[in-house]
């Protein structure tokens with residue numbers, strides 16, 4: 001594996017709240033932060049994930065991995081009604097479109113609120129490590145969320161660089177993480193199934 005460099009969060013903070021979307025994306029980030037001797041807490045707030053069984057699967061896997069490293073894991077609400085209310089009217093948007101901005105805004109604002117209420121000065125997210133995501137879009141939501149609260153910074157670090165993407169794949173393989181077949185929401189499941197059908201492939205395990 002490529003060697004990691006020591007990471008320094010904004011203002012040299014030693015405590016970091018990490019919003020995690022799933023174990024495959026946050027595994028490498030957690031290890032990178034631990035290697036840098038930072039005190040981390042994982043915050044799992046992803047009411048976008050559909051169906052509930054998929055949500056529980058992703059959450060449990062992330063929780064198990066956090067426990068392995070003795071990292072506190074915050075299991076936040078699955079307030080799915082709130083998520084659906086926010087994205088109303090954006091059902092037909094493509095991935096990386098306006099629905100995703102709203103989705104990131106909600107998840108990172110909720111993370112920022114928790115950080116504010118629990119004395120964290122810095123938070124970051126695993127959302128941007130995936131090559132399927134628009135990193136600028138994720139960072140924009142994170143920076144905006146941080147501005148809502150005093151003395152709070154969003155750490156817009158590029159987790160893909162310095163071998164991060166490669167290590168993410170390697171850790172996923174080593175840990176035998178469940179490999180999700182779509183981004184998370186019911187609309188991404190619909191689109192993934194449509195694409196699979198066009199390619200003559202089997203549909204995702206969940207049907208829409």
Ligand code: SF4
Nearest residue numbers: 100103183184185188
């Ligand atoms: S495609 Fe992914 S990021 Fe976009 S709205 Fe759905 S779950 Fe959120």
